[in-house]
Amino acid sequence: MIIAVDGPVAAGKGTLARRLAAALGYDYLDTGLLYRGVAFRVLAAGGDPGDGPAAAAAAATLTADELGRPELRGERVGEAASQVAAQPAVRAALLAFQRGFACRPPGGRGAVLDGRDIGTVVCPGAAVKLFVTASEEARVQRRHRELLARGQPAPLSEVRADLRRRDQRDSQRAIAPLAPAAGAHLLDTTGMSIEAAFAAAMEIISAQLLTDERGSPDPSRRS
Secondary structure, eight states, X not given: OXXXXXXXXXXXXXXXXXXXXXXXXXXXXETHHHHHXXXXXXXXXXXXXXXXXXXXXXXXXXXXXXXXXXXXXXXXXXXHHHHHXXXXXXXXXXXXXXXXXXXXXXXXXXXXXXESSIIIIIOTTOSEEEEEEOOHXXXXXXXXXXXXXXXXXXXXXXXXXXHHHHHHHHHHOSSSOSOOOTTOEEEEXXXXXXXXXXXXXXHHHHHHHHHHHTTOOOGGGOO
């Protein structure tokens, strides 16, 4: 059982995906950490995140053990991750890692993956696809609160500019641009608490699984 959760930065998809995985007893993968791991490697070596070959080389040898580094959550790494994620060779190198986790989750029951292209590229045959979004202002405010909680204060104007840069890069890249997958359920979390978003997502998942159990054809599960 695979559940794909996609959406732009600060839409709440990561928090939601973790809640869903815990409630369902599934394994969870934050695919954004893979790109942050690659970015961290490139930066640590003094390289340029926009250097395709260097980023691809870092991606080719990335291991799961490296994803627990606290440094991966920093803003500098986050910005660099958005740059390396635009490199086709990087995405290709990390695709097998993501699909392997989805098809063979450690716990064996199911997997919840969140990112930008889970439903469109990584797992187009996912049983349930969610596209989580929110208004720009709501995402700016969430991102600002997140940074403050981490002790990384930044003016709202800077947070907004950074969010817009990432949105543009994610939606306009040539390979796997951010977009709702075919058959994805749109979940707009603007004005929603995490509890409300979780309840709405669980309702979608339950309804989708019930439909599948009844044997109704679901064209979105064809890859």
